[in-house]
Amino acid sequence: xxxxRIYLAGPEVxxxxxREIGARKRAICEQHGLIGVFPADEEAAGDPALSRPDQGxxxxxxxxxxxxxxxxxxxxxxxxxxxxxxxxxAYEMGFMRALGRRVFAYSNDDRPFLDRVAAxxxxxxxxxxxxxxxxPDGMAVEAFALHDNLMLAGGVIGSxxxxxxxxxxxxxxxxxxxxxxxxxxxxASDLGRSSRS
Amino acid sequence: xxxxRIYLAGPEVxxxxxREIGARKRAICEQHGLIGVFPADEEAAGDPALSRPDQGxxxxxxxxxxxxxxxxxxxxxxxxxxxxxxxxxAYEMGFMRALGRRVFAYSNDDRPFLDRVAAxxxxxxxxxxxxxxxxPDGMAVEAFALHDNLMLAGGVIGSxxxxxxxxxxxxxxxxxxxxxxxxxxxxASDLGRSSRS
Numbered sequence: 049x050x051x052x053r054i055y056l057a058g059p060e061v062x063x064x065x066x067r068e069i070g071a072r073k074r075a076i077c078e079q080h081g082l083i084g085v086f087p088a089d090e091e092a093a094g095d096p097a098l099s100r101p102d103q104g105x106x107x108x109x110x111x112x113x114x115x116x117x118x119x120x121x122x123x124x125x126x127x128x129x130x131x132x133x134x135x136x137x138a139y140e141m142g143f144m145r146a147l148g149r150r151v152f153a154y155s156n157d158d159r160p161f162l163d164r165v166a167a168x169x170x171x172x173x174x175x176x177x178x179x180x181x182x183x184p185d186g187m188a189v190e191a192f193a194l195h196d197n198l199m200l201a202g203g204v205i206g207s208x209x210x211x212x213x214x215x216x217x218x219x220x221x222x223x224x225x226x227x228x229x230x231x232x233x234x235x236a237s238d239l240g241r242s243s244r245s
Numbered sequence: 246x247x248x249x250r251i252y253l254a255g256p257e258v259x260x261x262x263x264r265e266i267g268a269r270k271r272a273i274c275e276q277h278g279l280i281g282v283f284p285a286d287e288e289a290a291g292d293p294a295l296s297r298p299d300q301g302x303x304x305x306x307x308x309x310x311x312x313x314x315x316x317x318x319x320x321x322x323x324x325x326x327x328x329x330x331x332x333x334x335a336y337e338m339g340f341m342r343a344l345g346r347r348v349f350a351y352s353n354d355d356r357p358f359l360d361r362v363a364a365x366x367x368x369x370x371x372x373x374x375x376x377x378x379x380x381p382d383g384m385a386v387e388a389f390a391l392h393d394n395l396m397l398a399g400g401v402i403g404s405x406x407x408x409x410x411x412x413x414x415x416x417x418x419x420x421x422x423x424x425x426x427x428x429x430x431x432x433a434s435d436l437g438r439s440s441r442s
Contacts, residue, residue, distance in 0.1 A: 062384040064373060101398075104389025108399020112342075129365060129380070130327025136394035138332040142339030145309075168326060176261060183326070185419065187259035192301025197333035201298070202305020222382065 052239050053083045054232075055115050055144065058124025059134035060222050061088045069223060076229050080236035090114045115143055120150040120239060122231050125196055125211070126221055127157050131164035132196050145203040152209040152235045153200070154227035156216035161196055165189045210234055249436050250280045251429075252312050252341065255321025256331035257419050258285045266420060273426050277433035287311045312340055317347040317436060319428050322393055322408070323418055324354050328361035329393050342400040349406040349432045350397070351424035353413035358393055362386045407431055 054077055060069045070086030077084030090110055094103045115121070121144045128134040133155075141151055157164065165183055166173050173181045173189065181189040194201035195211055204211050212231050216224035251274055257266045267283030274281030287307055291300045312318070318341045325331040330352075338348055354361065362380055363370050370378045370386065378386040391398035392408055401408050409428050413421035 059384065062379075062386075064379070064383065064385070100388065100390045104387065104391050104395040105399050105402055108395050109403060111396065112399070112403065128384070129329060129362070132326060132332045134394070135329045135332055135335040136396040138335040139339035139342075139394070139396040139400060142336035142341075143343040144339075145336075146340040146343035165326070182259075182261070186261065187256065187325070187419070188261070189259075190301065191297065193297045194301050197331070197336070198301040198305050199308065199333040199336040202302050202309070203336060205302055206306060206309065222384070 053085050053118040055118040055121040056084050056086045057121055057137040057140045059128040063222060072225060076232050080232050082236055085118055087111055122152045125153050125155040127164060131168040138200060141203045145207055150209045151204050151207040152231045153204045153211040154231040155213040156221045156224050156227055158213040158215045162189055250282055250315040252315040252318040253281050253283045254318055254334040254337045256325040260419060269422060273429050277429050279433055282315055284308055319349045322350050322352040324361060328365040335397060338400045342404055347406050348401050348404040349428045350401045350408040351428040352410040353418045353421050353424055355410040355412045359386055
């Protein structure tokens with residue numbers, strides 16, 4: 049089992065303390081016999097000769113290359129700038145899913161999706177004649193009792209992974225690693241089992 | 246070139262008029278010699294014997310199966326419940342990118358990413374000592390002059406696709422097909438060129 053590489057996706061890369069959180073995540077992975085691969089560690093120093101857009105695209109290329117070297121991912125789906133996950137992490141989930149890799153997920157917000165959208169919309173959900181809820185923009189709110197958009201949940205379940213959601217105090221919602229650690233333990237157990245079978 | 250199947254991703258599937266918009270999108274594709282594949286058209290009638298979560302997961306399975314049958318995608322990145330794209334669409338972009346398919350994108354909001362995040366944050370962006378902007382949660386705002394998160398932009402450019410952004414009136418931002426049609430024309434031209442080469 050040693051040597052399984054786990055891509056650690058999530059919006060914490062945007063924190064000023066990103067590298068410290070990456071180090072904590074990697075340490076937890078190591079305790080469970082896994083190699084954590086944290087995106088911010090994989091970014092080469094930007095080439096100042098490149099334009100801003102080209103610097104961003106170079107990071108994207110590097111991350112896609114790194115994902116291909118990983119056996120599985122653990123993605124942080126804690127809501128980011130809205131009721132849903134970070135779009136960059138969602139992109140990476142789809143990428144890993146299409147490569148056939150196992151996708152494990154966690155969220156530090158355990159409120160149902162409907163409640164998160166209602167809170168985001170200031171409580172202004174309406175009910176359609178069909179019984180579906182819609183937000184103030186007239187957009188249906190998925191009512192499948194899944195954690196987020198059904199494609200994200202489907203990527204996790206379809207890949208054989210699982211999702212842990214546990215409420216963290218608001219101030220710690222992007223830094224708490226309680227749900228992450230449960231996810232790592234599950235990943236270590238599942239990936240160990242599949243590598244022995 | 247006839248027969249190229251284009252997966253039409255975007256949050257308009259959540260509108261009550263989703264099927265009408267799907268029909269309009271498919272008609273525009275057909276005018277350009279492409280076959281538009283609209284997610285809401287591909288959902289089988291839900292099996293009422295399934296639990297709610299299993300109904301959602303069945304749709305996810307169906308969409309992943311459909312994506313594998315498509316040659317390229319056109320994704321609507323118009324901001325959805327926040328300053329960024331819909332997470333389901335972002336997932337699908339990563340999925341198609343990993344399959345090696347061409348990803349074309351459009352947005353009916355042409356404001357720079359920084360401006361969208363500032364508006365979402367009520368103008369409360371701060372500047373870090375490093376010069377980076379961060380939002381009120383302490384999360385950096387990417388400053389690569391890309392339309393959205395760099396993974397999304399990277400998926401488009403890396404695949405050989407392109408992105409068109411054009412402002413639509415606020416009330417039409419989820420229904421306007423002006424930028425979509427430019428995208429279809431470009432896709433038809435590019436995919437035709439590559440099939441002849």
